[in-house]
Amino acid sequence: MGTRxxxxxxxHWAGPESLDPTPxxxxxxxxxxxxxxxxxxxxxxxxxxxxxxxxxxxxxxPGDRLILPISELPPAGAPKKxxxxxxxxxxxxxxxxxxxAQVVALRARWAxxxxxTECGVEVAGPNxxxxxxADGTYRFDFAGDATSAPRALDRYLVSVSDDRLIVNxxxxxxxxxxxxxxxxP
Numbered sequence: 327m328g329t330r331x332x333x334x335x336x337x338h339w340a341g342p343e344s345l346d347p348t349p350x351x352x353x354x355x356x357x358x359x360x361x362x363x364x365x366x367x368x369x370x371x372x373x374x375x376x377x378x379x380x381x382x383x384x385x386x387x388p389g390d391r392l393i394l395p396i397s398e399l400p401p402a403g404a405p406k407k408x409x410x411x412x413x414x415x416x417x418x419x420x421x422x423x424x425x426x427a428q429v430v431a432l433r434a435r436w437a438x439x440x441x442x443t444e445c446g447v448e449v450a451g452p453n454x455x456x457x458x459x460a461d462g463t464y465r466f467d468f469a470g471d472a473t474s475a476p477r478a479l480d481r482y483l484v485s486v487s488d489d490r491l492i493v494n495x496x497x498x499x500x501x502x503x504x505x506x507x508x509x510x511p
Contacts, residue, residue: 378492384412390496396489399423405449405468407434408493417495419482420447420455424469431482431493432470438462439476440500447479455479470501477501 377387383395392413398421400406405422408431409415418434435444436457443460450456455466457475464475472478478501483494 378490379487383490386412386495390494392493392495394421394491394493396486396491399429399486399491403453403468405432405455409434413495419493420449421491421493422468422470424467428469429484429486429491430468430470431484432466433480433482433498436464436479438464472501 374388378391378393381387381393383393384398385393387393392408394408394412398406398408400421400423402423405420407418408421409418413419416435420432420434422430422432424430432447432455434447436447436459437444438459438461445457445459447455447457447466450465453468454473455468455470457464457466465473466475466479467473470479470481480501481499483497483499485492485494
């Protein structure tokens, strides 16, 4: 056996069918379809990202984002409950503007321990929210910080623009439990 092409035996040669490549137009069609599919995917993702800015409030858009008009923003010291029919009872929340000039969405259900039995949170007086649970009454300020509770109220992420509020109901920010320091022997 030699190393030149002419020295190879005939049974090693490729048949004439191997010389017939896939038509080029099929390759172009495949590449064009893949590019078109990629553009459609980018378009869908982009549309979902800007949807909160183009819908008319109030609306619940994909991604569990609740869009509210800026007129729903309560004045400082007077929280407003957002509940059905805008959101279900499990995701109801208090929209509040504490004195620190920030907007918070405090979940309207609370448990003394994460994963425990939940109870409702209501307004009790000036600058005070109260959760009356089976094992006691717990108090919070309008920022959701605990004044007499083992942990603060859970919150939703809030964004404020010129004409709308966007509350991200898929991003629940759980409050940490206060754990006492170990005692010294």
